[in-house]
Amino acid sequence: MTDRNVRVVVPIVVISGVAAAATAAQLVYGQVSGPGVAAAPVASGPSAPPYGAAGGGRADTAGRPPGLVRIDYRLTRLPTHASNQIAIWIEDRAGRYVRTLFATSFTANGGYVRRPMSLPRWREAADWENATEAEIRAASRPAQESGEHSVYWDGTDRNGRPVPPGTYVYRIEGNVLWENRVLFTGEIRVGETAHESRARVEHLPAAARDQGVLLDGVRAAFLPGERLGPARVTAYTRGS
Amino acid sequence: MTSPIDGVRERIMGTEVLVAGVPPAEAATVLAWLRRVERTFSRFTAESDAGRANSGRPVTVSHLFLLALADGMAYAEATGGLFSPWLAREMERIGYADDFAAMEGRPRGSAEPAALAGGPGDLPMVEVDFTRRAVRLRGPVGVDLGGFVKGWAVQKAADALREAGVRSGLIDAGGDLVCWRGPAEPAWRIGVEHPLTGEPAAVIEPPASDLPAAVATSSAVRRSWDGAAGERLHHIIDPRTGRPADSDCVQATVFSSDLAAAEVYAKCLVVLGTEEGPAWLSEHDPDAGWIVVDLDGAVVSRR
Numbered sequence: 001m002t003d004r005n006v007r008v009v010v011p012i013v014v015i016s017g018v019a020a021a022a023t024a025a026q027l028v029y030g031q032v033s034g035p036g037v038a039a040a041p042v043a044s045g046p047s048a049p050p051y052g053a054a055g056g057g058r059a060d061t062a063g064r065p066p067g068l069v070r071i072d073y074r075l076t077r078l079p080t081h082a083s084n085q086i087a088i089w090i091e092d093r094a095g096r097y098v099r100t101l102f103a104t105s106f107t108a109n110g111g112y113v114r115r116p117m118s119l120p121r122w123r124e125a126a127d128w129e130n131a132t133e134a135e136i137r138a139a140s141r142p143a144q145e146s147g148e149h150s151v152y153w154d155g156t157d158r159n160g161r162p163v164p165p166g167t168y169v170y171r172i173e174g175n176v177l178w179e180n181r182v183l184f185t186g187e188i189r190v191g192e193t194a195h196e197s198r199a200r201v202e203h204l205p206a207a208a209r210d211q212g213v214l215l216d217g218v219r220a221a222f223l224p225g226e227r228l229g230p231a232r233v234t235a236y237t238r239g240s
Numbered sequence: 241m242t243s244p245i246d247g248v249r250e251r252i253m254g255t256e257v258l259v260a261g262v263p264p265a266e267a268a269t270v271l272a273w274l275r276r277v278e279r280t281f282s283r284f285t286a287e288s289d290a291g292r293a294n295s296g297r298p299v300t301v302s303h304l305f306l307l308a309l310a311d312g313m314a315y316a317e318a319t320g321g322l323f324s325p326w327l328a329r330e331m332e333r334i335g336y337a338d339d340f341a342a343m344e345g346r347p348r349g350s351a352e353p354a355a356l357a358g359g360p361g362d363l364p365m366v367e368v369d370f371t372r373r374a375v376r377l378r379g380p381v382g383v384d385l386g387g388f389v390k391g392w393a394v395q396k397a398a399d400a401l402r403e404a405g406v407r408s409g410l411i412d413a414g415g416d417l418v419c420w421r422g423p424a425e426p427a428w429r430i431g432v433e434h435p436l437t438g439e440p441a442a443v444i445e446p447p448a449s450d451l452p453a454a455v456a457t458s459s460a461v462r463r464s465w466d467g468a469a470g471e472r473l474h475h476i477i478d479p480r481t482g483r484p485a486d487s488d489c490v491q492a493t494v495f496s497s498d499l500a501a502a503e504v505y506a507k508c509l510v511v512l513g514t515e516e517g518p519a520w521l522s523e524h525d526p527d528a529g530w531i532v533v534d535l536d537g538a539v540v541s542r543r
Binding site: 010011012013014015016017018019020021022023024025027028029068070101102138139141144145147149150151152153154 | 267
């Protein structure tokens with residue numbers, strides 16, 4: 001090893017100032033996260049609605065959900081006031097609320113008191129003003145950056161109980177500018193076979209169409225038999 | 241080599257990420273976090289903090305960038321320079337200037353470092369002001385936290401989930417992974433792929449523990465290619481020479497409780513070789529386990 005080679009690779013490093021610190025929870029969740037944040041399924045809460053009308057049937061004999069639903073969407077953050085709040089939730093085909101998968105933390109944690117125009121359709125469907133602390137923690141997440149995103153529904157309701165096979169409705173509501181909103185609605189079949197769908201869009205009011213594209217490309221896929229459980233996983237390490 | 245895995249997969253940071261055994265909302269949060277890390281640290285995009293810093297201009301970087309950079313610099317000091325976050329120019333010179341999957345068919349690089357012209361402006365110099373979040377890289381030097389930050393970010397995600405009460409989970413970023421479980425949860429099984437045969441060189445089941453189990457592997461085989469002069473090149477650079485490591489170790493796997501540390505130590509073992517490497521690691525982290533594979537395919541381990 002020669003001095004020349006050392007100089008090629010090892011730079012002179014000049015450091016000033018003090019490095020700040022952050023906990024893993026602050027980094028990953030964007031906020032301080034206490035015990036119970038991952039309390040999904042929620043341990044307690046209002047009684048679940050009867051889902052029989054959604055399509056009949058029941059979860060498998062082990063009480064497990066029949067698979068996994070992935071909801072994909074593209075978010076484009078808008079540099080406008082009172083925008084970028086979104087919520088994603090599931091209803092049964094009869095319009096009964098099943099579960100919230102994602103809600104921007106400002107609105108999920110009571111921001112609607114200051115901004116009543118924040119996600120009113122979702123708040124009404126979920127009766128969010130009466131949501132339990134555990135429900136709020138499970139659904140609340142920091143505002144997402146622009147880009148492609150996915151959320152997953154494991155086929156359980158707000159109480160963590162598997163839903164029976166049937167057709168379910170997924171919705172994404174977003175605030176585009178103040179009270180101008182966009183609402184995507186699609187149906188996904190949960191059962192023994194794979195299913196995919198694209199959501200249709202409504203602008204609320206119609207003039208919201210001219211306020212920018214906050215969300216697009218909303219679609220869902222049902223993956224039968226997929227679960228997020230730790231069953232007999234083998235992963236391989238092979239050099240990265 | 242693969243078996244059915246229940247989990248969520250997505251291609252992030254140039255590799256397949258698997259998140260398994262955690263609730264769906266948490267899986268989505270982990271993937272969103274790793275996408276954010278990719279946007280911040282990718283040296284393949286001019287808009288990232290790493291890309292802007294590598295432009296040579298004085299730039300303001302994110303808090304996230306500085307956190308990982310500070311940890312990377314601490315490992316550089318702790319390893320006596322066997323690990324370095326300042327090898328971006330060397331990576332470019334050897335031809336690793338794009339996402340590896342996109343490199344196929346491109347002109348290949350050279351192992352030999354260029355001679356310095358010798359003027360003051362030609363000396364590599366790094367200025368980091370943590371208070372003002374300012375970074376300036378002068379001369380022939382660039383920042384590359386690539387593999388390190390992947391392990392660092394996966395560890396942060398696992399720590400956050402464990403702090404939040406998730407009792408069991410696995411986050412696997414292209415074979416560098418963290419898993420954890422309580423006594424009541426089933427064991428995770430981790431296979432170590434042999435670099436020359438593709439068969440399992442070992443399979444381990446980390447015990448239930450208060451600490452996570454982190455496993456990282458560095459390989460001089462997996463991401464390798466022919467250079468412009470016909471020499472075999474790979475992406476594990478020896479910071480002492482600026483060339484791809486040429487020890488007798490073609491693959492090293494390290495088991496630790498922290499994936500960033502495991503990632504660093506696995507690289508150091510490939511740099512040092514199958515004799516000096518394990519001896520060095522036993523001094524730096526006596527609790528770490530390791531498996532090394534030499535040029536002939538022989539496997540030696542301490543677990």
